[in-house]
Amino acid sequence: MYKSGFSICAILIFLFILSAALQAQYSGGSGEPNNPYKISTVADWQTLMKTPSHWDKHFILTANLDLQGIMLSPVGNNPKAFTGVFDGNGHIIRNVVLQQPDSQCVGLFGYVDQNGQICKIGLENVEITGSDLVGGLVGFCNSGNLDNCYAVGSVSGSWCVGGLVGDNSGSLTSCYATGSVSGDRNVGGLVGDNFFGNLNDCYAASFVTGEKCAGGLVGGNMVGNLTACYATGLVIGVGAVGGLVGWNVNGTVNNCCSTITASGEYDIGGLVGSNRGGILTFCYAKGSIEGTGFGVGCLVGMNDKGSITACYATGSVNGRSSVGGLVGLNKAGSVNERPNVVDLVGLDKEGSISACYAICIVSGEDSVGGLVGKNRSKASLIDCYAAGSVSGNIYVGGLLGSNDDSVVTACYSTGSINGENYIGGLVGGDYNGSIIACFWDIETSGWATSAGGVGRTTAEMKTRSTFTNAGWDFVGETENGTEDIWSVCEGTNYPRLTWQIPSSDWLCPDGVGMEDFSYLAQFWMIPEAGNTTADLDKNNAVGISDLLLFCEQWLRGK
Structure with a gap:
């Protein structure tokens, strides 16, 4: 018993020493x-x-x-x-x-x-x-x-x-x-x-x-x-180079942005270089994008079976082929055609683009468009616009360079156009396609003819009835739909997509400014103001927190 007790004591002492060590x-x-x-x-x-x-x-x-x-x-x-x-x-x-x-x-x-x-x-x-x-x-x-x-x-x-x-x-x-x-x-x-x-x-x-x-x-x-x-800075590579993501395969990118300079050879984008089956929502890119090859875009270089919704891009993009203000090359299958240069989408094959816009300076060689360079093979475009300048050699249009067997609905363009052959205010060339309820500004574009669409003056392009009479779904009407896709400050601005309008932009003209500040001020500290749109934080009163939210949007230049 004595030896057993001694052994137990020795073990406990050893464990204590080991633990302390x-x-x-x-x-x-x-x-x-x-x-x-x-x-x-x-x-x-x-x-x-x-x-x-x-x-x-x-x-x-x-x-x-x-x-x-x-x-x-x-x-x-x-x-x-x-x-x-x-x-x-x-x-x-x-x-x-x-x-x-x-x-x-x-x-x-x-x-x-x-x-x-x-x-x-x-x-x-x-x-x-x-x-x-x-x-x-x-x-x-x-x-x-x-x-x-x-x-x-x-x-x-x-x-x-x-x-x-x-x-x-x-x-x-x-x-x-x-x-x-x-x-x-x-x-x-x-x-x-x-x-x-x-x-x-x-x-x-x-x-x-x-x-x-x-x-x-x-x-x-x-x-x-x-x-x-988000990402800022400089990205340099050869292929699949993006301001935020180089290569996005079946990935999801939501509410992200980049302000960056990106350069490379092919599949170069301000946000994503190559988007293969990925989903992009509520994203934007601002910057300067340079590519020496194909698939160069202000937002996405190449979009292959991917989805892009409610996104936009601003800045400049320069490339050799398939160059776009939003997407350089957009496809849903194999493409054996010559690449194209565009302002919003490079090549849209069996794809669908909706509720997007681009304001980018774009230059290219052939099939150059403010929205899409070449739209083909049952592709569809709906509720989009382009406002950037477009320059190219052949098949150049404010909205589409060429449209082949595809449908375009409720889109418009306002950018200036420069080219050599097959130039159109809206569409450079149309082949067995359908262009429905689409318009272009004959004054700002510098072109009165087009292979499709209807040309209007600047004043008419800033008039609501021009679009609602053609079936566009606007805020404040239900005859053309209840989704309230578009809104316009008549007489001062072109139509805008409702998702891009900040909550503090209550009054015309577009943008958060002094007229909106005056609107906020008239409800300041008034008890019943909680029932108005000036109650930005939804706390049933208009006060300091609403003013801070207003100033944030004002300072962002929205």
Whole structure:
């Protein structure tokens, strides 16, 4: 009995000493959810790097760290991933230098697997080089979660290279990256490749260079979801180069935008370079887009069986063929025809475009149109407009360069037109197609003839009855429909799509201005004002919060 008691006592003492020794490896904590290991010093970080058995534990950063001069290795690798929780606690880690040009899964955290979480951490002065799956913070995020993280610096590699994450199939929320990112394929300012991943409220402001699939935010987005994200900066590549996403395959991009300069050879877009089966809704792009080949657009370079709804683009686009103010090349099947240059859509084959607009300066060679360069094979266009200038050589029109066996309904154009042969105010050439209830401005376009449509004066184009008499669905009438697709400030503006009109634009002319401010002021602090449109925040009163919302739209120039 004595020996047995002594043995038990010895074991307990050993376990106590072992536990104390393990805790002593860090600045405190036990690695449990309610008592995470405390990372307070560079020595603590070095311990974390060298102790894979702890990579499923909980950690909290309790001070800023400077890793200058420290030989770093990624936390988490293949086969031993990081599956724990790392809370940056709002602190910053500086001088993160990792040079592993022949390695995969390279980042401060190399491999974050399922259940792994990283939050509230910033990295500054990052210099990371790897081969594949290379990111400023995480090389490969496989079903992990990143929240409120950022990285500033330079990241380079070959395949799946991102300013924050190299390859992501997890979730990123409120994250950003700035600096430079370079690689060969799937290169993005924030994420190199987003495979079934989700990005919410994220952005990148970067200089991105890659050969194929290079994007200001994401290089390749395969069945991933992007919501409320944006990108600024410069993107340069060869093919599938986009201001936000280089290559979008069956992915969803909603309420996103880019203000960027993008250049390359083919499939170059201000928002998405190549959109294959993807869905874009309520997105826009502003910038300068340059392409030396085909499929160059202010919003999307090439749209293949994708869907684009309630989107717009402004700026300038220049390319050789299939160049458009919204989409360069739009198709739903194989195309063996010569590419075309357009203002809104390059080549629309068996596709449908609705409720979109473009105000881009576009130049090309043949089949150049303010809305569509060549519309063919049962394609349909409805409720769209183009207001940018169009210039080309042959088959040039304010709305369509040429229309082949397709239907165009309730569309208009106002831009100036310059060309050499087969020029039309609305359509350059029409072949077995139907153009229904469409108009162009004979004064601003400089052309009184067209292969289809009806020419009107500027005054007539700003008159509601011109369009309602032709069956257009306008606000305030039900005879032509109840969807209220169009609205117009008669005598001062052309028709606009109702989705593009800001909630503070109550009075004519178009745009939020002093006349709208006067409207808001007359309901200020009046009890019954909650029943008016001046109650922007819907709290049954017109007060400070409504004024702030009004000013926000005014300052945005809407």
